[in-house]
Amino acid sequence: MDPSVKPSALLPAVAGGDVGAFEALYDRYSSTLYALLIRVLGNAEDAQEVLQETFVKAWTSAKMFDALRGSEVAWLISIARSRGIDRLRARRIRVDREDEAGREISTVSGFVDRSGGADKAIQAEQTVAVRGALAELPEAQRRALELAYFEGLSQSEIAARLSEPLGTVKTRMQLGMKKLRDRLQEYR
Amino acid sequence: MTQHDEIEAIAALDAVGAATADEVRTLDAHVAGCDACRRARDEFAEAATFLARSLEPVPPPDDLRERVVDGLKPVVYAEHRFRPWWLATAATLFLALWGWREVGIRVAREHIIEQQAKIRGLSEERDRLAAQNEKLASLASPDTRAIALAGQEMSPTASARVFLDPTHRRAIVFFYNLPSNPADKSYQLWIIRGDQPNPQSAGVFDVTGSGNTTLSIDNLPVATEIKALAVTMERRGGADQPSEKKFYVMGGMS
Numbered sequence: 082m083d084p085s086v087k088p089s090a091l092l093p094a095v096a097g098g099d100v101g102a103f104e105a106l107y108d109r110y111s112s113t114l115y116a117l118l119i120r121v122l123g124n125a126e127d128a129q130e131v132l133q134e135t136f137v138k139a140w141t142s143a144k145m146f147d148a149l150r151g152s153e154v155a156w157l158i159s160i161a162r163s164r165g166i167d168r169l170r171a172r173r174i175r176v177d178r179e180d181e182a183g184r185e186i187s188t189v190s191g192f193v194d195r196s197g198g199a200d201k202a203i204q205a206e207q208t209v210a211v212r213g214a215l216a217e218l219p220e221a222q223r224r225a226l227e228l229a230y231f232e233g234l235s236q237s238e239i240a241a242r243l244s245e246p247l248g249t250v251k252t253r254m255q256l257g258m259k260k261l262r263d264r265l266q267e268y269r
Numbered sequence: 270m271t272q273h274d275e276i277e278a279i280a281a282l283d284a285v286g287a288a289t290a291d292e293v294r295t296l297d298a299h300v301a302g303c304d305a306c307r308r309a310r311d312e313f314a315e316a317a318t319f320l321a322r323s324l325e326p327v328p329p330p331d332d333l334r335e336r337v338v339d340g341l342k343p344v345v346y347a348e349h350r351f352r353p354w355w356l357a358t359a360a361t362l363f364l365a366l367w368g369w370r371e372v373g374i375r376v377a378r379e380h381i382i383e384q385q386a387k388i389r390g391l392s393e394e395r396d397r398l399a400a401q402n403e404k405l406a407s408l409a410s411p412d413t414r415a416i417a418l419a420g421q422e423m424s425p426t427a428s429a430r431v432f433l434d435p436t437h438r439r440a441i442v443f444f445y446n447l448p449s450n451p452a453d454k455s456y457q458l459w460i461i462r463g464d465q466p467n468p469q470s471a472g473v474f475d476v477t478g479s480g481n482t483t484l485s486i487d488n489l490p491v492a493t494e495i496k497a498l499a500v501t502m503e504r505r506g507g508a509d510q511p512s513e514k515k516f517y518v519m520g521g522m523s
Contacts, residue, residue: 104338111334112326120324129333136337141375150311155318162321166286167385208326211319229287230320235393236287237400240488247487248458248472251282252507258281259506261316262309 092153096143103140110154111136114161120231121165131168135161166233214264222257225250272299274452274505275475276306277313284313285320289397290390403437412436418498418520424448427480429500429518435492442484442498447476447517450502456517457507461497462490468499473507497521 091109094102114135118128138160146156215223221243228234228242236254240247279296282288288296300307418429427447433440442458450456455475459468471486489495499519501511 100338100341103341104334107334107337112328113322113324115329116324116327117321119327120321129329132329133333133337137340140341151315152318154322155315158318158321159314162286167382170389171385208322211322214319215323226285226317226320229282229285230317233286235396236282236289237396237487239287244488246471246489247485248474249470252470252473254285254287255278255281256506258284258313258316261319262281262312264319265312265316 092139092143092146092148092156095140096146103136106139106153106157107136110157113154114157117158117161118165121162121233122169127168128165131161131164134164138164162230169233214261217264218257218260219253222253222260225253226257229254273303273306276300276303277309280306280310280313283310284317290393291397293390410434410436414492414522416498416520416522418442418500418518420446421499421516421519423502423515424517427518429520431498431520433489433492433495438487438489438491440486440489442486444474444476444480444482444484444500444518446480447482447500448480449477450475453505454502455505455507456500457503457511458484458486459499459501459511460490460495461499462494463496464490464494467510470507470509471498473503492522495522 091102091106095106111132115128115132118131118135119125122128122131135157139157146153218226225239225243228239229236234242236247236251239254240250243250276296276299279288279292280300283293283296296306296310300310412435414433414435416431416433418431420427424447427445429442429444431440431442447456455473457473458471460471461468469490471489472484474482474484476482497520499511500517501513501515502517503512
């Protein structure tokens with residue numbers, strides 16, 4: 082595969098059956114998706130199964146990707162999160178996610194990193210930037226969004242978890258998302 | 270609040286999976302014919318991925334990469350070298366059967382996912398109806414207290430009735446004759462507490478047309494801490510504290 086191919090060109094190439102593009106896609110985004118799935122599911126075994134499902138789905142459905150609607154990484158994240166939350170609800174995993182995720186992170190340091198230096202630098206820069214965007218949210222807004230996004234809780238469940246009125250929780254999530262959407266323009 | 274504002278508010282919740290089944294149906298129906306709201310939904314969805322992208326990347330095990338990539342190659346690479354006719358026929362038959370099986374498995378998986386999504390939607394709808402029934406039943410509870418809120422200087426003809434269920438710490442508020450709020454403003458209901466110096470928000474709502482609307486409140490403070498309830502108009506989406514002491518309706522606990 083041509084190394085000069087831009088990130089946004091990978092999925093169209095995958096849709097055309099380019100295995101090299103698929104491997105590049107995996108190398109570029111698997112670490113981001115795996116971190117998300119460990120955060121959602123709380124254990125490596127489930128996270129690996131869902132990561133595999135995610136990339137199989139990407140391979141079979143790449144033609145469905147529409148660059149006008151969003152970025153490549155957002156498309157992959159939405160597949161991974163959706164399947165992760167489905168798995169979480171189906172199996173009703175009850176583990177201490179933070180402890181488990183910490184153990185996973187501490188045991189993976191020896192793996193070979195195939196992603197290119199330029200990719201890594203761009204990803205690291207983007208990670209810092211999105212953390213900055215999230216850091217600007219008030220704690221209460223960020224917490225409500227995280228409970229919905231990573232734990233799949235409904236509005237009512239979040240209100241009960243935070244002991245806050247439902248209307249307050251909805252307002253916080255909406256304000257938080259509006260702020261993140263405003264920041265979106267800076268990363269395009 | 271315009272319909273587009275309402276749809277954007279739903280899209281914001283949907284991006285993190287927090288919209289209810291009803292809200293998702295409303296959103297889907299609207300964006301099918303509205304490019305601006307479809308763009309807004311896509312932008313919210315993209316923005317929600319910031320939550321995932323802020324996590325420290327974790328490389329998956331190497332053997333997973335091999336399993337994923339190797340699993341694709343039989344589908345993609347069919348070699349076309351010369352072979353005896355019977356071998357080609359057998360290979361074609363094998364590939365056809367294998368492909369048919371794979372397609373069958375894939376279709377079944379997609380079907381399961383669709384069914385799971387439908388079950389989730391129905392489950393949410395059932396929970397919503399159960400919650401609604403429970404709230405309505407609580408109105409008839411002997412413990413339920415009715416509180417009248419009277420129109421104030423901003424809307425003298427307005428009124429509201431609060432049905433407070435102290436056992437479950439929730440309430441339903443019926444508002445009457447409130448003026449419609451401008452598109453860039455929202456009404457906000459405040460609880461004035463005896464145990465805290467500042468009012469606490471109990472929810473944000475909009476009024477259009479008839480001037481009547483209903484608001485459900487959960488997780489209220491215990492009834493003995495509620496001194497009064499009041500409504501102000503704030504910027505769109507609500508404020509942390511009332512910006513002005515201009516009340517639309519207000520009433521105290523007797």
